[in-house]
Amino acid sequence: xxxxxxxxxxxxxxxxxxxxxxxxxxxxxxxxxxxxxxxxxxxxxxxxxxxxxxxxxxxxxxxxxxxxxxxxxxxxxxxxxxxxxxxxxxxxxxxxxxxxxxxxxxxxxxxxxxxxxxxxxxxxxxxxxxxxxxxxxxxxxxxxxxxxxxxxxxxxxxxxxxxxxxxxxxxxxxxxxxxxxxxxxxxxxxxxxxxxxxxxxxxxxxxxxxxxxxxxxxxxxxxxxxxxxxxxxxxxxxxxxxxx
Amino acid sequence: xxxxxxxxxxxxxxxxxxxxxxxxxxxxxxxxxxxxxxxxxxxxxxxxxxxxxxxxxxxxxxxxxxxxxxxxxxxxxxxxxxxxxxxxxxxxxxxxxxxxxxxxxxxxxxxxxxxxxxxxxxxxxxxxxxxxxxxxxxxxxxxxxxxxxxxxxxxxxxxxxxxxxxxxxxxxxxxxxxxxxxxxxxxxxxxxxxxxxxxxxxxxxxxxxxxxxxxxxxxxxxxxxxxxxxxxxxxxxxxxxxxx
Numbered sequence: 001x002x003x004x005x006x007x008x009x010x011x012x013x014x015x016x017x018x019x020x021x022x023x024x025x026x027x028x029x030x031x032x033x034x035x036x037x038x039x040x041x042x043x044x045x046x047x048x049x050x051x052x053x054x055x056x057x058x059x060x061x062x063x064x065x066x067x068x069x070x071x072x073x074x075x076x077x078x079x080x081x082x083x084x085x086x087x088x089x090x091x092x093x094x095x096x097x098x099x100x101x102x103x104x105x106x107x108x109x110x111x112x113x114x115x116x117x118x119x120x121x122x123x124x125x126x127x128x129x130x131x132x133x134x135x136x137x138x139x140x141x142x143x144x145x146x147x148x149x150x151x152x153x154x155x156x157x158x159x160x161x162x163x164x165x166x167x168x169x170x171x172x173x174x175x176x177x178x179x180x181x182x183x184x185x186x187x188x189x190x191x192x193x194x195x196x197x198x199x200x201x202x203x204x205x206x207x208x209x210x211x212x213x214x215x216x217x218x219x220x221x222x223x224x225x226x227x228x229x230x231x232x233x234x235x236x237x238x239x240x241x242x243x244x
Numbered sequence: 245x246x247x248x249x250x251x252x253x254x255x256x257x258x259x260x261x262x263x264x265x266x267x268x269x270x271x272x273x274x275x276x277x278x279x280x281x282x283x284x285x286x287x288x289x290x291x292x293x294x295x296x297x298x299x300x301x302x303x304x305x306x307x308x309x310x311x312x313x314x315x316x317x318x319x320x321x322x323x324x325x326x327x328x329x330x331x332x333x334x335x336x337x338x339x340x341x342x343x344x345x346x347x348x349x350x351x352x353x354x355x356x357x358x359x360x361x362x363x364x365x366x367x368x369x370x371x372x373x374x375x376x377x378x379x380x381x382x383x384x385x386x387x388x389x390x391x392x393x394x395x396x397x398x399x400x401x402x403x404x405x406x407x408x409x410x411x412x413x414x415x416x417x418x419x420x421x422x423x424x425x426x427x428x429x430x431x432x433x434x435x436x437x438x439x440x441x442x443x444x445x446x447x448x449x450x451x452x453x454x455x456x457x458x459x460x461x462x463x464x465x466x467x468x469x470x471x472x473x474x475x476x477x478x479x480x481x482x483x484x485x486x487x488x
Contacts (some may be wrong), residue, residue: 059292096340103467104475140467167385176488178422218478218486221323222383227474231348234462234475235482243463244420 004073005054005213007043009037010132010143011067015050019069020058028065031057033058043132044073048135051076060187078142079105080241082190083163084233085112087195088119088149089225097226098127102144104233105242106191114203116195122149152203156210162187166205168232170198170222177216181239184214191236193228248317249427251287253386254376255311259294263313264302265367272309274295275301285304288317292379292387295320304305321358322386323349324485325432327407329356331439331467332393341463342371346378346388346478349486350424355393356436359444366393400454410478411451413459414442414466421460425483428458435480437472 013021031037039057045067046052052074055067081152084106101109109131111122115185128146136141159200164184168191192207199207207213218231237243250445260291267275269315272352273364275281283301289311290296296318299311324352332338355366403409407426412435436451443451450456451457462475481487 031376077464099468100471100474103465103471105465138468145443176482176485178482179488191412195247217487219349219481220321221347221349221484224343224382227347229346230344230471231478234478237463238422241463243418243461244423 001011005042005044007031008052008136008139009043009045011045011047015045015047015069017069017071018046019211021045021055021067021069023065023067024064026061028060031065032060032062041072043067045069046135046141048141052141074141076141079107079140079239082233082236082241083104083108083110083188083190084104084144084229085155085165085190085192087112087114087117087225087228088122089191089196093224093226094231095126095130096120097229099132099134100226100230102131103138104136104230104237105140105142106144107142107232108145110147110155110190111147112155112192114195115200118156118195119240124148148205153206156206159210159212161212163190165190165192165210165213166232166236167213167215168193168218168228169204169207170194172203172215174187174215174217175219177218177235178239180216181235182212182216186240189236189240191231191232193225196225207227228240249286249288252296252380252399253287253289253382254380255291257291259289259297259422261313261315265289265299265311265313267309267311269307272307273303275309276304276306276322277412281338286314287311287365289313290385292385294322296385301342303360304325308316308478309414316385318385323351323384324481326350326477327352327354328388328433328473329354329396329399329434329436331356331361331437331469332474333440334363337468338363339370339374342374343378344470344474346375347382348474348481349386350382350388350477351386352391353390354391354434356399357393357395357449358439360439360441362439368392375455389448390415397450400450403455403456404432405452407434407435407436407456409454410476410480411457411458411459412437412462412472413448413451415448416448416459417459418461418464419464423478425479428484430484431482433480435476437469437476440469461483
Protein backbone atom coordinates (compact mmCIF):
# COMPACT_ATOMS: atom_id res chain seq x y z
CA UNK A 1 0.00 0.00 0.00
CA UNK A 2 1.33 3.38 -0.96
CA UNK A 3 0.67 6.13 1.54
CA UNK A 4 -2.18 8.51 0.93
CA UNK A 5 -0.89 11.70 -0.72
CA UNK A 6 -0.86 14.66 1.65
CA UNK A 7 -1.50 17.28 -1.04
CA UNK A 8 -5.16 17.48 -1.92
CA UNK A 9 -6.63 19.63 -4.69
CA UNK A 10 -10.10 20.34 -6.01
CA UNK A 11 -10.31 19.80 -9.79
CA UNK A 12 -13.47 20.89 -11.55
CA UNK A 13 -13.62 18.05 -14.08
CA UNK A 14 -15.02 14.51 -14.23
CA UNK A 15 -12.64 12.02 -12.58
CA UNK A 16 -12.26 8.38 -13.57
CA UNK A 17 -9.46 5.88 -13.97
CA UNK A 18 -6.86 6.84 -16.55
CA UNK A 19 -8.40 10.19 -17.41
CA UNK A 20 -6.15 13.22 -17.90
CA UNK A 21 -7.17 16.43 -16.13
CA UNK A 22 -5.69 19.91 -16.14
CA UNK A 23 -4.90 21.99 -13.07
CA UNK A 24 -5.69 25.68 -13.21
CA UNK A 25 -2.85 28.23 -13.28
CA UNK A 26 -2.82 28.81 -9.53
CA UNK A 27 -2.65 25.10 -8.85
CA UNK A 28 0.12 24.64 -11.41
CA UNK A 29 2.07 27.43 -9.74
CA UNK A 30 1.47 25.93 -6.29
CA UNK A 31 2.58 22.44 -7.31
CA UNK A 32 5.55 23.49 -9.43
CA UNK A 33 6.88 26.67 -7.87
CA UNK A 34 5.77 26.49 -4.23
CA UNK A 35 6.01 22.75 -3.58
CA UNK A 36 8.58 22.17 -6.36
CA UNK A 37 6.99 18.91 -7.41
CA UNK A 38 7.93 17.45 -10.76
CA UNK A 39 6.44 14.91 -13.16
CA UNK A 40 5.79 11.58 -11.46
CA UNK A 41 4.82 13.05 -8.07
CA UNK A 42 1.46 11.98 -6.73
CA UNK A 43 -1.30 14.06 -5.16
CA UNK A 44 -4.94 13.51 -4.21
CA UNK A 45 -7.72 15.17 -6.18
CA UNK A 46 -11.49 15.44 -5.83
CA UNK A 47 -14.25 17.21 -7.73
CA UNK A 48 -17.12 17.14 -5.23
CA UNK A 49 -18.91 14.31 -7.07
CA UNK A 50 -16.64 11.37 -7.91
CA UNK A 51 -14.87 10.73 -4.61
CA UNK A 52 -11.15 11.22 -3.98
CA UNK A 53 -8.50 10.01 -6.42
CA UNK A 54 -4.80 9.42 -6.43
CA UNK A 55 -3.31 11.30 -9.38
CA UNK A 56 0.16 11.54 -10.88
CA UNK A 57 1.68 14.69 -12.32
CA UNK A 58 2.11 13.84 -16.00
CA UNK A 59 3.52 17.15 -17.13
CA UNK A 60 4.30 20.38 -15.31
CA UNK A 61 5.35 23.74 -16.72
CA UNK A 62 5.15 27.29 -15.48
CA UNK A 63 1.43 27.86 -15.74
CA UNK A 64 0.28 24.43 -16.77
CA UNK A 65 0.08 21.09 -15.05
CA UNK A 66 -1.56 17.92 -16.38
CA UNK A 67 -2.53 15.11 -14.02
CA UNK A 68 -3.33 11.49 -14.68
CA UNK A 69 -6.10 10.06 -12.54
CA UNK A 70 -4.88 6.70 -11.15
CA UNK A 71 -7.28 5.11 -8.69
CA UNK A 72 -10.11 6.08 -6.40
CA UNK A 73 -8.96 6.18 -2.78
CA UNK A 74 -12.26 7.31 -1.17
CA UNK A 75 -15.78 6.90 -2.50
CA UNK A 76 -17.92 10.02 -2.74
CA UNK A 77 -19.55 10.80 0.59
CA UNK A 78 -21.78 13.82 0.98
CA UNK A 79 -22.07 15.42 4.37
CA UNK A 80 -25.34 16.21 6.12
CA UNK A 81 -28.10 18.08 4.28
CA UNK A 82 -27.61 21.37 6.09
CA UNK A 83 -27.85 24.78 4.45
CA UNK A 84 -26.02 27.56 6.22
CA UNK A 85 -27.72 30.96 6.00
CA UNK A 86 -25.82 34.01 7.18
CA UNK A 87 -25.61 37.76 6.99
CA UNK A 88 -22.36 38.52 5.17
CA UNK A 89 -19.62 39.96 7.36
CA UNK A 90 -16.76 42.14 6.24
CA UNK A 91 -13.50 40.83 4.76
CA UNK A 92 -11.50 38.42 6.89
CA UNK A 93 -14.42 37.45 9.11
CA UNK A 94 -16.49 36.42 6.12
CA UNK A 95 -13.59 34.37 4.73
CA UNK A 96 -13.27 32.72 8.08
CA UNK A 97 -16.97 32.00 8.46
CA UNK A 98 -17.21 30.45 5.02
CA UNK A 99 -14.17 28.25 5.68
CA UNK A 100 -15.62 27.12 8.99
CA UNK A 101 -19.02 26.25 7.53
CA UNK A 102 -17.28 24.20 4.82
CA UNK A 103 -15.19 22.40 7.45
CA UNK A 104 -18.38 21.57 9.28
CA UNK A 105 -19.66 19.91 6.12
CA UNK A 106 -22.62 22.09 5.10
CA UNK A 107 -24.19 21.50 1.67
CA UNK A 108 -25.02 25.07 0.73
CA UNK A 109 -23.93 28.57 1.73
CA UNK A 110 -26.65 31.20 1.45
CA UNK A 111 -25.89 34.89 2.07
CA UNK A 112 -28.90 36.69 3.52
CA UNK A 113 -29.26 40.46 3.53
CA UNK A 114 -30.78 41.72 6.77
CA UNK A 115 -31.44 45.26 8.00
CA UNK A 116 -28.24 45.32 10.03
CA UNK A 117 -26.03 43.61 7.46
CA UNK A 118 -22.93 45.75 7.10
CA UNK A 119 -21.19 44.17 4.09
CA UNK A 120 -22.38 46.14 1.06
CA UNK A 121 -21.29 43.67 -1.59
CA UNK A 122 -20.76 39.93 -1.45
CA UNK A 123 -17.94 38.46 -3.49
CA UNK A 124 -19.33 35.06 -4.42
CA UNK A 125 -16.16 33.98 -6.22
CA UNK A 126 -14.15 34.64 -3.08
CA UNK A 127 -16.68 32.73 -0.99
CA UNK A 128 -16.40 29.82 -3.38
CA UNK A 129 -12.59 29.92 -3.27
CA UNK A 130 -12.68 29.89 0.54
CA UNK A 131 -15.06 26.94 0.56
CA UNK A 132 -12.79 25.01 -1.82
CA UNK A 133 -9.69 25.79 0.23
CA UNK A 134 -11.34 24.54 3.41
CA UNK A 135 -12.59 21.40 1.64
CA UNK A 136 -9.08 20.73 0.29
CA UNK A 137 -7.44 21.11 3.68
CA UNK A 138 -10.05 19.31 5.76
CA UNK A 139 -10.71 16.19 3.71
CA UNK A 140 -14.23 17.30 2.78
CA UNK A 141 -15.46 15.59 -0.40
CA UNK A 142 -18.42 17.81 -1.22
CA UNK A 143 -17.76 21.50 -1.77
CA UNK A 144 -20.77 23.53 -0.64
CA UNK A 145 -22.66 25.41 -3.30
CA UNK A 146 -22.90 29.19 -2.93
CA UNK A 147 -26.19 31.01 -3.45
CA UNK A 148 -26.79 34.54 -4.73
CA UNK A 149 -27.57 36.87 -1.81
CA UNK A 150 -31.25 37.07 -0.91
CA UNK A 151 -33.11 39.52 1.28
CA UNK A 152 -34.48 37.90 4.42
CA UNK A 153 -38.11 38.59 3.44
CA UNK A 154 -37.60 36.97 0.03
CA UNK A 155 -35.84 34.00 1.57
CA UNK A 156 -38.68 33.37 4.00
CA UNK A 157 -41.37 33.90 1.35
CA UNK A 158 -39.96 31.25 -0.97
CA UNK A 159 -38.79 28.78 1.68
CA UNK A 160 -39.55 25.09 0.97
CA UNK A 161 -41.89 23.78 3.65
CA UNK A 162 -39.97 20.54 4.18
CA UNK A 163 -36.63 22.15 5.19
CA UNK A 164 -36.54 23.02 8.88
CA UNK A 165 -34.77 26.26 9.70
CA UNK A 166 -32.89 26.51 12.99
CA UNK A 167 -32.73 30.13 14.04
CA UNK A 168 -29.95 31.16 16.43
CA UNK A 169 -31.86 33.74 18.43
CA UNK A 170 -29.78 36.09 20.56
CA UNK A 171 -32.97 37.40 22.11
CA UNK A 172 -34.21 33.98 23.21
CA UNK A 173 -34.39 33.06 26.88
CA UNK A 174 -31.37 30.91 27.69
CA UNK A 175 -32.68 27.35 27.32
CA UNK A 176 -31.11 24.06 26.43
CA UNK A 177 -30.48 24.16 22.65
CA UNK A 178 -29.94 20.39 22.50
CA UNK A 179 -33.45 19.66 23.71
CA UNK A 180 -34.93 21.91 21.04
CA UNK A 181 -32.78 20.23 18.37
CA UNK A 182 -33.57 16.71 19.50
CA UNK A 183 -37.28 17.48 19.22
CA UNK A 184 -36.93 18.02 15.45
CA UNK A 185 -37.85 15.26 13.03
CA UNK A 186 -35.08 14.06 10.69
CA UNK A 187 -34.99 15.78 7.30
CA UNK A 188 -33.40 18.65 5.38
CA UNK A 189 -32.10 21.40 7.64
CA UNK A 190 -30.91 24.97 7.59
CA UNK A 191 -29.16 27.05 10.24
CA UNK A 192 -29.52 30.83 10.17
CA UNK A 193 -27.22 33.22 12.06
CA UNK A 194 -27.85 36.96 12.04
CA UNK A 195 -25.45 39.87 11.54
CA UNK A 196 -23.30 41.46 14.24
CA UNK A 197 -25.89 43.24 16.35
CA UNK A 198 -28.51 40.59 15.62
CA UNK A 199 -31.72 40.56 13.65
CA UNK A 200 -33.87 43.63 14.19
CA UNK A 201 -37.16 43.21 16.10
CA UNK A 202 -39.38 42.90 13.01
CA UNK A 203 -37.01 40.35 11.49
CA UNK A 204 -37.02 38.35 14.70
CA UNK A 205 -40.78 38.40 14.72
CA UNK A 206 -40.96 37.31 11.08
CA UNK A 207 -38.60 34.41 11.79
CA UNK A 208 -40.50 33.37 14.89
CA UNK A 209 -43.76 33.41 12.96
CA UNK A 210 -42.70 30.94 10.26
CA UNK A 211 -44.02 27.39 10.67
CA UNK A 212 -40.65 25.91 9.61
CA UNK A 213 -38.40 27.72 12.14
CA UNK A 214 -37.12 26.58 15.52
CA UNK A 215 -35.40 29.20 17.69
CA UNK A 216 -32.45 28.08 19.79
CA UNK A 217 -30.35 29.90 22.36
CA UNK A 218 -26.55 29.75 22.27
CA UNK A 219 -26.10 30.51 25.94
CA UNK A 220 -25.87 33.61 28.11
CA UNK A 221 -22.91 35.28 26.38
CA UNK A 222 -23.08 37.18 23.10
CA UNK A 223 -20.94 35.57 20.44
CA UNK A 224 -19.61 37.08 17.26
CA UNK A 225 -21.48 35.83 14.22
CA UNK A 226 -18.62 33.62 13.02
CA UNK A 227 -18.34 31.98 16.43
CA UNK A 228 -22.09 31.43 16.58
CA UNK A 229 -21.85 29.76 13.15
CA UNK A 230 -19.40 27.11 14.34
CA UNK A 231 -21.16 26.62 17.66
CA UNK A 232 -24.59 26.17 16.08
CA UNK A 233 -23.35 23.87 13.32
CA UNK A 234 -21.50 21.74 15.87
CA UNK A 235 -24.67 21.31 17.95
CA UNK A 236 -26.72 20.51 14.86
CA UNK A 237 -24.14 18.02 13.55
CA UNK A 238 -23.99 16.33 16.93
CA UNK A 239 -27.76 15.99 17.31
CA UNK A 240 -29.14 15.76 13.78
CA UNK A 241 -26.12 15.50 11.45
CA UNK A 242 -23.42 12.89 10.96
CA UNK A 243 -21.41 13.06 14.18
CA UNK A 244 -22.51 9.68 15.41
CA UNK B 245 -33.66 54.39 32.87
CA UNK B 246 -30.65 55.49 30.89
CA UNK B 247 -29.65 53.12 28.11
CA UNK B 248 -26.79 50.72 28.69
CA UNK B 249 -23.57 52.21 27.27
CA UNK B 250 -22.46 50.46 24.09
CA UNK B 251 -18.73 51.02 24.65
CA UNK B 252 -17.31 48.47 27.06
CA UNK B 253 -13.75 48.49 28.39
CA UNK B 254 -11.72 46.27 30.69
CA UNK B 255 -10.07 48.28 33.48
CA UNK B 256 -7.56 46.51 35.68
CA UNK B 257 -8.47 48.24 38.95
CA UNK B 258 -10.96 47.75 41.79
CA UNK B 259 -14.39 49.16 40.88
CA UNK B 260 -16.90 50.60 43.33
CA UNK B 261 -19.28 53.52 43.49
CA UNK B 262 -17.65 56.92 43.15
CA UNK B 263 -14.13 55.61 42.65
CA UNK B 264 -11.87 57.24 40.03
CA UNK B 265 -10.02 54.92 37.68
CA UNK B 266 -7.51 55.57 34.93
CA UNK B 267 -7.65 54.16 31.40
CA UNK B 268 -4.43 53.02 29.86
CA UNK B 269 -2.91 54.97 26.95
CA UNK B 270 -4.48 52.81 24.24
CA UNK B 271 -7.88 53.15 25.80
CA UNK B 272 -7.46 56.92 26.18
CA UNK B 273 -6.51 57.14 22.52
CA UNK B 274 -9.47 54.97 21.52
CA UNK B 275 -11.99 57.00 23.51
CA UNK B 276 -10.62 60.43 22.65
CA UNK B 277 -9.16 60.15 19.18
CA UNK B 278 -11.05 57.25 17.59
CA UNK B 279 -14.48 57.67 19.16
CA UNK B 280 -14.01 61.42 19.83
CA UNK B 281 -15.74 61.22 23.18
CA UNK B 282 -15.30 64.07 25.60
CA UNK B 283 -15.76 64.60 29.34
CA UNK B 284 -19.24 63.64 30.51
CA UNK B 285 -19.69 60.76 28.06
CA UNK B 286 -20.58 57.41 29.62
CA UNK B 287 -19.16 53.99 28.95
CA UNK B 288 -19.36 50.57 30.61
CA UNK B 289 -16.34 49.12 32.41
CA UNK B 290 -15.52 45.81 34.08
CA UNK B 291 -12.47 44.33 35.76
CA UNK B 292 -13.26 40.62 35.78
CA UNK B 293 -14.20 40.63 39.47
CA UNK B 294 -16.60 43.41 40.44
CA UNK B 295 -19.30 43.12 37.77
CA UNK B 296 -20.02 45.72 35.09
CA UNK B 297 -20.24 49.43 35.88
CA UNK B 298 -21.50 52.55 34.23
CA UNK B 299 -18.68 55.11 34.25
CA UNK B 300 -18.40 58.74 33.18
CA UNK B 301 -15.39 60.30 31.50
CA UNK B 302 -14.17 62.83 34.07
CA UNK B 303 -11.17 64.08 32.15
CA UNK B 304 -9.70 63.19 28.78
CA UNK B 305 -6.41 64.27 27.23
CA UNK B 306 -4.18 62.85 24.54
CA UNK B 307 -2.78 59.88 26.40
CA UNK B 308 -4.75 60.05 29.58
CA UNK B 309 -8.35 59.47 30.50
CA UNK B 310 -9.87 59.39 33.97
CA UNK B 311 -13.21 57.72 34.59
CA UNK B 312 -15.62 58.02 37.48
CA UNK B 313 -17.37 54.80 38.42
CA UNK B 314 -21.13 55.56 38.78
CA UNK B 315 -23.25 52.47 39.40
CA UNK B 316 -23.10 48.74 38.95
CA UNK B 317 -25.22 47.65 35.98
CA UNK B 318 -24.48 43.90 36.10
CA UNK B 319 -23.37 41.82 39.06
CA UNK B 320 -20.24 39.72 38.62
CA UNK B 321 -21.07 36.41 36.96
CA UNK B 322 -18.35 33.92 36.23
CA UNK B 323 -18.84 31.53 33.34
CA UNK B 324 -18.46 27.77 33.58
CA UNK B 325 -15.35 26.24 35.19
CA UNK B 326 -13.76 25.10 31.93
CA UNK B 327 -10.05 25.27 31.18
CA UNK B 328 -9.14 25.34 27.53
CA UNK B 329 -5.88 23.54 26.68
CA UNK B 330 -4.44 23.94 23.20
CA UNK B 331 -1.33 23.61 21.13
CA UNK B 332 -0.40 27.16 20.10
CA UNK B 333 -0.99 27.93 16.42
CA UNK B 334 0.79 30.55 14.38
CA UNK B 335 -0.18 34.23 14.28
CA UNK B 336 -3.71 35.06 13.20
CA UNK B 337 -5.08 31.60 13.92
CA UNK B 338 -3.87 31.75 17.51
CA UNK B 339 -5.40 35.21 17.96
CA UNK B 340 -8.61 33.87 16.60
CA UNK B 341 -8.63 30.75 18.76
CA UNK B 342 -7.98 32.73 21.92
CA UNK B 343 -10.77 35.19 21.10
CA UNK B 344 -13.17 32.34 20.41
CA UNK B 345 -12.39 30.52 23.66
CA UNK B 346 -12.94 33.78 25.57
CA UNK B 347 -16.28 34.31 23.78
CA UNK B 348 -17.27 30.81 24.84
CA UNK B 349 -16.63 31.80 28.43
CA UNK B 350 -13.69 29.62 29.45
CA UNK B 351 -11.98 30.34 32.79
CA UNK B 352 -8.38 29.61 31.84
CA UNK B 353 -6.31 29.39 28.66
CA UNK B 354 -3.44 26.91 28.85
CA UNK B 355 -0.95 26.59 25.98
CA UNK B 356 0.37 23.03 25.69
CA UNK B 357 3.50 22.13 23.77
CA UNK B 358 3.09 18.89 21.84
CA UNK B 359 5.45 17.10 19.45
CA UNK B 360 3.73 18.54 16.42
CA UNK B 361 3.27 22.07 17.78
CA UNK B 362 4.55 24.45 15.14
CA UNK B 363 4.54 27.77 16.98
CA UNK B 364 8.02 28.19 18.43
CA UNK B 365 7.22 30.95 20.90
CA UNK B 366 4.01 31.92 22.60
CA UNK B 367 3.30 35.58 23.18
CA UNK B 368 1.34 35.52 26.44
CA UNK B 369 0.76 39.28 26.45
CA UNK B 370 -0.82 39.05 23.03
CA UNK B 371 -2.99 36.14 24.15
CA UNK B 372 -4.13 38.15 27.12
CA UNK B 373 -4.89 41.19 24.94
CA UNK B 374 -6.96 39.00 22.61
CA UNK B 375 -8.87 37.52 25.53
CA UNK B 376 -9.62 40.99 26.88
CA UNK B 377 -10.75 42.26 23.48
CA UNK B 378 -13.15 39.35 23.07
CA UNK B 379 -14.48 39.81 26.62
CA UNK B 380 -15.04 43.53 25.96
CA UNK B 381 -16.92 42.92 22.73
CA UNK B 382 -18.96 39.91 23.82
CA UNK B 383 -20.24 41.02 27.20
CA UNK B 384 -18.11 38.49 29.07
CA UNK B 385 -17.51 39.53 32.70
CA UNK B 386 -14.64 37.22 33.56
CA UNK B 387 -11.47 37.49 31.49
CA UNK B 388 -9.81 34.08 31.27
CA UNK B 389 -6.42 33.72 32.91
CA UNK B 390 -3.50 32.71 30.69
CA UNK B 391 -1.04 30.03 31.78
CA UNK B 392 2.65 29.70 30.94
CA UNK B 393 3.13 27.06 28.22
CA UNK B 394 3.57 23.52 29.53
CA UNK B 395 4.77 20.40 27.79
CA UNK B 396 2.03 17.81 27.46
CA UNK B 397 3.88 15.28 29.66
CA UNK B 398 4.33 17.85 32.43
CA UNK B 399 0.69 18.90 32.17
CA UNK B 400 -0.54 15.33 32.53
CA UNK B 401 1.89 14.54 35.35
CA UNK B 402 0.68 17.41 37.54
CA UNK B 403 -2.99 17.27 36.61
CA UNK B 404 -5.46 17.65 39.53
CA UNK B 405 -7.49 14.46 39.84
CA UNK B 406 -10.83 16.25 40.26
CA UNK B 407 -10.75 18.13 36.95
CA UNK B 408 -12.06 16.01 34.09
CA UNK B 409 -10.24 16.48 30.79
CA UNK B 410 -12.22 16.14 27.57
CA UNK B 411 -9.87 15.10 24.81
CA UNK B 412 -10.91 15.87 21.22
CA UNK B 413 -9.49 12.79 19.56
CA UNK B 414 -9.17 12.91 15.77
CA UNK B 415 -8.27 9.25 15.80
CA UNK B 416 -11.37 8.17 17.69
CA UNK B 417 -14.07 6.15 15.98
CA UNK B 418 -16.91 8.49 15.05
CA UNK B 419 -19.33 8.18 17.96
CA UNK B 420 -21.86 10.50 19.53
CA UNK B 421 -19.86 13.11 21.51
CA UNK B 422 -22.96 14.22 23.41
CA UNK B 423 -23.48 10.79 24.94
CA UNK B 424 -19.88 10.74 26.17
CA UNK B 425 -20.26 14.23 27.63
CA UNK B 426 -23.57 13.53 29.30
CA UNK B 427 -22.00 10.54 31.05
CA UNK B 428 -19.61 12.84 32.95
CA UNK B 429 -20.34 13.88 36.51
CA UNK B 430 -20.64 17.65 37.18
CA UNK B 431 -17.41 19.32 38.30
CA UNK B 432 -14.38 21.22 37.04
CA UNK B 433 -13.63 20.59 33.36
CA UNK B 434 -10.94 21.01 30.77
CA UNK B 435 -11.07 20.63 26.99
CA UNK B 436 -7.87 19.78 25.11
CA UNK B 437 -7.44 20.19 21.35
CA UNK B 438 -4.26 19.09 19.60
CA UNK B 439 -2.12 20.88 17.03
CA UNK B 440 -2.74 20.87 13.28
CA UNK B 441 -1.87 17.29 12.33
CA UNK B 442 -3.08 16.00 15.68
CA UNK B 443 -1.37 14.47 18.68
CA UNK B 444 1.30 11.93 17.79
CA UNK B 445 0.58 8.25 18.61
CA UNK B 446 2.48 8.23 21.93
CA UNK B 447 0.74 11.40 23.02
CA UNK B 448 -2.65 9.94 22.11
CA UNK B 449 -1.81 6.83 24.12
CA UNK B 450 -0.70 8.90 27.11
CA UNK B 451 -3.95 10.90 27.00
CA UNK B 452 -6.07 7.79 26.67
CA UNK B 453 -4.28 6.20 29.61
CA UNK B 454 -5.07 8.97 32.11
CA UNK B 455 -7.91 8.25 34.55
CA UNK B 456 -9.23 11.80 34.23
CA UNK B 457 -9.61 11.92 30.41
CA UNK B 458 -12.64 11.26 28.23
CA UNK B 459 -12.05 11.05 24.47
CA UNK B 460 -14.71 12.46 22.18
CA UNK B 461 -15.05 12.45 18.40
CA UNK B 462 -15.93 15.61 16.51
CA UNK B 463 -17.37 13.80 13.50
CA UNK B 464 -16.08 12.29 10.28
CA UNK B 465 -14.41 15.40 8.87
CA UNK B 466 -11.05 16.79 9.94
CA UNK B 467 -11.37 20.28 11.37
CA UNK B 468 -8.70 22.89 11.82
CA UNK B 469 -7.69 23.27 15.44
CA UNK B 470 -9.43 26.62 15.87
CA UNK B 471 -12.68 25.21 14.49
CA UNK B 472 -12.41 22.16 16.74
CA UNK B 473 -11.98 24.53 19.69
CA UNK B 474 -15.29 26.29 19.11
CA UNK B 475 -17.12 23.08 18.22
CA UNK B 476 -15.91 21.23 21.32
CA UNK B 477 -16.54 24.14 23.68
CA UNK B 478 -20.05 24.57 22.26
CA UNK B 479 -20.86 20.91 22.91
CA UNK B 480 -19.40 21.09 26.42
CA UNK B 481 -21.26 24.32 27.24
CA UNK B 482 -24.51 22.83 25.96
CA UNK B 483 -24.19 19.60 27.94
CA UNK B 484 -22.16 20.49 31.05
CA UNK B 485 -21.77 24.28 31.02
CA UNK B 486 -24.18 27.17 31.33
CA UNK B 487 -26.22 26.98 28.13
CA UNK B 488 -29.40 25.95 29.84
